[in-house]
Amino acid sequence: MTHYDLVIVGTGSGNSILDHRFADLKTAIVERGTFGGTCLNVGCIPTKMFVHTADVAATPAHSARFGVDEQLTGVRWADIRDRVFGRIDPIAAGGAQYRRQHADNANVTVYDGTGRFTATKELTVTGADGQTRVITADRFVLAAGSRPIVPFVPGLTEAGFHTSDTVMRLERLPARLGIIGSGFVAAEFAHVFSSLGVEVTLIARSALLLRREDTEVATRYTDLATAAYDVRLLHETIGAVRRDDGSVALTTLSPAGADEVVVDEVLVAVGRQPNSDLLDPAATGVEVDQDGRVVVDAHQQTAVEGIYALGDLSSKYQLKHVANHEARVVQHNLLHPDDPIESDHRFVPAAVFGSPQIASVGLTEEQAREQQVPYVVGRAEYAGIAYGWAMENTTGFAKLLADPATGLLIGAHLIGPHASTILQPVIQAMSFGLDAHTMARGQYWIHPALPELIENALLNLPLDRS
Numbered sequence: 001m002t003h004y005d006l007v008i009v010g011t012g013s014g015n016s017i018l019d020h021r022f023a024d025l026k027t028a029i030v031e032r033g034t035f036g037g038t039c040l041n042v043g044c045i046p047t048k049m050f051v052h053t054a055d056v057a058a059t060p061a062h063s064a065r066f067g068v069d070e071q072l073t074g075v076r077w078a079d080i081r082d083r084v085f086g087r088i089d090p091i092a093a094g095g096a097q098y099r100r101q102h103a104d105n106a107n108v109t110v111y112d113g114t115g116r117f118t119a120t121k122e123l124t125v126t127g128a129d130g131q132t133r134v135i136t137a138d139r140f141v142l143a144a145g146s147r148p149i150v151p152f153v154p155g156l157t158e159a160g161f162h163t164s165d166t167v168m169r170l171e172r173l174p175a176r177l178g179i180i181g182s183g184f185v186a187a188e189f190a191h192v193f194s195s196l197g198v199e200v201t202l203i204a205r206s207a208l209l210l211r212r213e214d215t216e217v218a219t220r221y222t223d224l225a226t227a228a229y230d231v232r233l234l235h236e237t238i239g240a241v242r243r244d245d246g247s248v249a250l251t252t253l254s255p256a257g258a259d260e261v262v263v264d265e266v267l268v269a270v271g272r273q274p275n276s277d278l279l280d281p282a283a284t285g286v287e288v289d290q291d292g293r294v295v296v297d298a299h300q301q302t303a304v305e306g307i308y309a310l311g312d313l314s315s316k317y318q319l320k321h322v323a324n325h326e327a328r329v330v331q332h333n334l335l336h337p338d339d340p341i342e343s344d345h346r347f348v349p350a351a352v353f354g355s356p357q358i359a360s361v362g363l364t365e366e367q368a369r370e371q372q373v374p375y376v377v378g379r380a381e382y383a384g385i386a387y388g389w390a391m392e393n394t395t396g397f398a399k400l401l402a403d404p405a406t407g408l409l410i411g412a413h414l415i416g417p418h419a420s421t422i423l424q425p426v427i428q429a430m431s432f433g434l435d436a437h438t439m440a441r442g443q444y445w446i447h448p449a450l451p452e453l454i455e456n457a458l459l460n461l462p463l464d465r466s
């Protein structure tokens with residue numbers, strides 16, 4: 001048994017904690033999978049590299065209305081895939097090598113294997129070969145992330161399916177892809193594969209795609225997706241079977257009765273579960289909530305002194321910018337235990353990089369109503385601003401919610417080109433308490449750029465005083 005000052009479980013956001021300020025601490029870092037975690041290897045980074053490629057591939061389909069006749073003559077899947085992972089895999093390998101071998105990390109030992117608590121502040125690490133090593137520490141950082149949920153569907157395991165962990169490394173592009181689910185992963189991969197020429201069928205249990213977005217945004221997205229893909233709403237997948245010709249028949253049940261969807265590959269995208277079950281935090285006295293999330297306080301500390309948790313393991317947001325923020329908080333609190341700081345989860349934004357993009361921050365209109373928060377709504381359409389005309393966009397819009405008395409923004413919801421970028425000034429205004437009128441009129445807005453969408457929505461807010 002080896003004792004450490006600090007043990008970090010998970011090399012996603014957890015790996016970013018260690019720097020020269022920890023050089024005096026005898027430290028271990030434990031990883032069961034690929035060094036670098038979800039965002040780098042199977043999450044944000046590769047998906048967005050595929051999304052940009054999809055945007056490029058989709059361009060010819062929209063170019064004729066500008067008087068430009070373009071044709072997509074083919075996509076080279078192997079080249080697309082290998083460009084993405086040719087860039088990413090060396091970064092993961094380099095990160096692992098840096099921790100294992102570089103002089104900067106003389107104080108760090110990397111353990112390959114799954115960490116599981118076996119007693120208070122005692123972790124047993126089981127390697128792929130089944131060998132176990134027991135380590136103890138004064139302090140722990142639990143950054144073990146989450147993994148895709150696979151719902152029980154009779155026959156699905158035998159038929160074979162992909163998750164976001166594997167679908168980006170497909171050997172070849174399928175002609176038809178069935179996606180079970182209707183959230184972030186479903187929307188992004190529907191755009192990616194459809195733009196590359198794959199027939200996409202989205203099988204959603206709910207009546208709306210992206211149903212956690214503001215309802216107006218989710219409704220607009222559902223309408224646009226229905227025009228672009230084969231969308232089956234209110235369909236529960238109840239069976240799967242791989243046929244002799246290699247296709248997979250998915251049986252679904254909807255209010256209209258049983259139905260069948262025949263595809264070549266299946267992507268399961270129904271959410272992610274925290275990896276707390278692998279860690280058994282209870283064995284060290286750390287509490288887990290009913291959704292499997294490790295419970296932390298505002299300092300990211302669990303109920304056990306010196307054990308911190310961050311990211312998808314403990315956060316309901318499951319977003320990389322949140323995991324990064326929490327990792328910085330944990331880093332500070334490890335370095336300055338007598339002067340701890342708190343995480344700031346007041347205004348957490350999110351973006352779906354599908355087609356079109358969606359970006360949001362703060363309350364939806366439905367949440368504001370439920371919580372009885374006073375609000376007014378200001379809207380603007382891409383079709384109402386000059387750059388929106390340039391893009392011939394007729395479907396995108398911004399919807400802002402503000403407190404009518406103070407003018408402070410309480411929510412923002414965008415659907416349309418570059419929504420993830422255009423939202424940023426709103427996040428800034430909310431974070432720093434800038435009211436809508438000052439934001440709209442206290443600065444220049446570059447004309448005729450896309451952020452004029454926000455300027456117009458701000459000016460359209462029916463505030464008590466403006």
Ligand SMILES: Cc1cc2nc3c(=O)[nH]c(=O)nc-3n(C[C@H](O)[C@H](O)[C@H](O)COP(=O)(O)OP(=O)(O)OC[C@H]3O[C@@H](n4cnc5c(N)ncnc54)[C@H](O)[C@@H]3O)c2cc1C
Nearest residue numbers: 010012013032033037038039043115145311312318319320
């Ligand atoms: C397809 C996809 C696209 C995404 N796109 C975006 C995006 O565009 N923007 C965004 O903000 N977020 C995105 N996310 C979410 C984002 O990737 C995660 O929120 C973030 O990576 C979580 O970081 P983490 O450090 O908490 O966990 P992870 O990065 O998952 O790190 C956890 C690590 O711990 C290891 N581990 C787990 N259990 C153990 C154990 N018991 N012992 C040892 N090691 C263990 C795992 O192998 C893993 O490497 C996406 C996610 C997916 C799946």
Ligand SMILES: NC(=O)c1ccc[n+]([C@@H]2O[C@H](COP(=O)([O-])OP(=O)(O)OC[C@H]3O[C@@H](n4cnc5c(N)ncnc54)[C@H](O)[C@@H]3O)[C@@H](O)[C@H]2O)c1
Nearest residue numbers: 151181182183184185186205269270271272317318351352
């Ligand atoms: N751009 C981004 O920031 C980004 C991109 C991808 C993933 N992510 C993160 O990863 C997480 C996981 O993404 P996701 O799309 O898998 O989950 P999600 O939570 O976004 O959506 C899952 C959807 O599947 C539905 N569902 C649940 N069980 C089902 C079942 N048995 N059959 C059919 N549908 C079912 C849910 O109702 C929900 O609408 C997200 O919560 C997000 O935080 C972020």
